[in-house]
Amino acid sequence: MKFKDYYEILGVPRTATPDEIKAAYRKLARKFHPDVSKEPNAEARFKELGEAHEVLKDPEKRALYDQMGSQWKSGQDFKPAPGWDAGFEFRGDAGGDFDPNDFFEAFFGRRGGGSRRPNVHAQGEDHHAKVMIDLEDAFRGAQRTITLRMPSYDAQGRMVSRERTIDVNIPRGIRAGQHLRLAGQGGPGVGKGGPGDLYLEVGFNPHPLFRVDDRDIYVDLNLAPWEAALGAKVEAPTPEGPIQLTIPPGSAAGRQMRLKGRGIPGQPPGDLYVVLAIVLPPADTDAAREAYEALARAFRFNPRGGRS
Amino acid sequence: MTGHEPDFASGPVVEEKIHLTLVELCRASQVPEHEIRAWVIEGVLEPEGGTPEEWRFPGAALRRARTALRLSRDLEVNLAGIAVALNLLDEITALRSRLEGARSSDDPCATILVE
Numbered sequence: 001m002k003f004k005d006y007y008e009i010l011g012v013p014r015t016a017t018p019d020e021i022k023a024a025y026r027k028l029a030r031k032f033h034p035d036v037s038k039e040p041n042a043e044a045r046f047k048e049l050g051e052a053h054e055v056l057k058d059p060e061k062r063a064l065y066d067q068m069g070s071q072w073k074s075g076q077d078f079k080p081a082p083g084w085d086a087g088f089e090f091r092g093d094a095g096g097d098f099d100p101n102d103f104f105e106a107f108f109g110r111r112g113g114g115s116r117r118p119n120v121h122a123q124g125e126d127h128h129a130k131v132m133i134d135l136e137d138a139f140r141g142a143q144r145t146i147t148l149r150m151p152s153y154d155a156q157g158r159m160v161s162r163e164r165t166i167d168v169n170i171p172r173g174i175r176a177g178q179h180l181r182l183a184g185q186g187g188p189g190v191g192k193g194g195p196g197d198l199y200l201e202v203g204f205n206p207h208p209l210f211r212v213d214d215r216d217i218y219v220d221l222n223l224a225p226w227e228a229a230l231g232a233k234v235e236a237p238t239p240e241g242p243i244q245l246t247i248p249p250g251s252a253a254g255r256q257m258r259l260k261g262r263g264i265p266g267q268p269p270g271d272l273y274v275v276l277a278i279v280l281p282p283a284d285t286d287a288a289r290e291a292y293e294a295l296a297r298a299f300r301f302n303p304r305g306g307r308s
Numbered sequence: 309m310t311g312h313e314p315d316f317a318s319g320p321v322v323e324e325k326i327h328l329t330l331v332e333l334c335r336a337s338q339v340p341e342h343e344i345r346a347w348v349i350e351g352v353l354e355p356e357g358g359t360p361e362e363w364r365f366p367g368a369a370l371r372r373a374r375t376a377l378r379l380s381r382d383l384e385v386n387l388a389g390i391a392v393a394l395n396l397l398d399e400i401t402a403l404r405s406r407l408e409g410a411r412s413s414d415d416p417c418a419t420i421l422v423e
Binding site: 026029030033034035036046050123125126128143166167168169171173174175177178179180181182183185196197199200211213214218245246248255256257258259260266273 | 315316317318319320321322323324326335336338367370371374375378379382383384393397404405408419420421422
C-alpha cells in the first residue's frame with residue numbers, strides 16, 4: 001500500500017485551517033471536475049481531491065490521519081502500526097464520490113456499513129457504468145463482456161467489492177455519450193423488490209484515422225500535387241472499408257468532400273467528410289529537383305501574387 | 309452451433325428510443341424528485357406535458373440531470389449556476405463541433421457533395 005499525502009494533493013500546508021482546506025479543494029475541484037475540465041486525467045485527479053477533502057474536512061478523520069505523522073512521503077510503502085486507531089470511532093456516513101481504495105480503507109474502512117434496513121422492500125438502485133468501443137463497432141454492432149466492480153456488504157456489514165461480468169449487445173448506430181438501458185442489471189432489490197436497471201454509457205476509443213463529431217466522421221486524405229491539380233481516382237479509408245473516390249481537378253487543400261450517409265448509421269445516418277491535404281514530394285534527388293525546376297519554368301507562378 | 313449463444317443483455321438506446329417519466333428519471337439519474345422539479349422550473353430540463361405526472365423527458369435529459377447532479381454535489385453550484393453552466397457546456401460542445409468543420413476548411417463552399 002502506498003502512502004497518500006492528502007495535504008500535498010490539495011496543495012496546502014499541514015497547518016492549514018479548515019477554511020484554507022475548503023478553498024483549496026473548491027479551486028482544484030472546479031479545475032479538475034470531469035464535466036468541465038479538459039485536463040488529462042481529470043477524472044482521476046478529481047477523485048483523489050475528493051478523497052483528500054473527505055479526510056481533511058472532517059476534524060476526527062484529519063486528527064487520525066495526522067496521527068500517522070508527517071514523516072511519510074507520497075507513494076512510500078505504508079503499513080499502519082497495530083492499535084493506531086485506538087480511541088477513534090466513526091459514524092460510517094462518509095458521503096463523498098470516490099472509489100474507496102486500500103489506503104483510504106486502511107483508515108476509514110467502516111465506511112457505509114451498518115445502515116441496511118432488512119425489513120424494507122424496495123427496488124434496487126439503478127446503476128451507471130461506461131463501456132469503451134471502437135468506432136467500427138458502431139457500424140457493425142458488437143458484443144462486449146464488461147466487468148463491473150460493485151460495492152456490497154458482507155455478513156459483518158463491511159463493505160466489500162464484488163466483481164460481476166455482463167455480456168452486452170452494443171447496437172449498430174450507437175454514438176459516443178449515448179446510454180443503453182439494461183433492465184434488471186442494476187443493484188439488487190431489498191426484500192421483495194426487484195433489481196434496478198443498469199445504464200451503460202458508450203464511449204469511443206481514440207481512432208488513428210477517424211475523428212468523430214456526433215454522427216459525422218472526419219478523415220484526412222493526402223494527395224500528391226498533381227492529383228489535386230488534375231483530378232484523380234484514389235482510395236479513401238472509411239470505417240466500413242476503403243472506397244474509390246474521384247477527386248475533382250483543381251482541388252485545394254482543406255477542401256472537404258462530403259459522403260452523404262457514410263457516417264454513423266441511423267435515422268438519419270451521419271456523413272463522412274474526407275478532408276483533402278496536399279503533400280509535396282521531397283526534392284532529394286537530381287531527378288526530383290529537375291522536375292521542380294521544370295515546374296517553375298512552366299508556370300512563372302507567384303503564389304503571393306495577391307499581395308502588394 | 310445451433311443458436312445457443314451466451315445470453316447477451318440487450319437494451320434500448322436511451323437517447324433515441326425512450327421518454328422518461330419523472331419517477332423514472334429520478335431513479336435513473338439518482339436525483340431527488342424535488343431537485344428535478346426545481347430544475348424544470350429553472351428551465352434546466354424541458355419535459356413535454358403539463359403536470360409533473362404527465363411530464364415526459366427526452367432520453368437526453370438523463371445525461372443533463374447527471375451532469376447537473378455532479379455540479380451541484382461536487383462543486384456546490386446552486387440552481388441558477390447549474391442552468392448557466394449547462395448552457396455554457398452546450399455552447400462549448402457546439403463550438404467544438406464547428407471548429408472541427410472549420411479546421412478542415414475556411415470556406416464552407418469548399419465542401420463538395422459526393423453521391
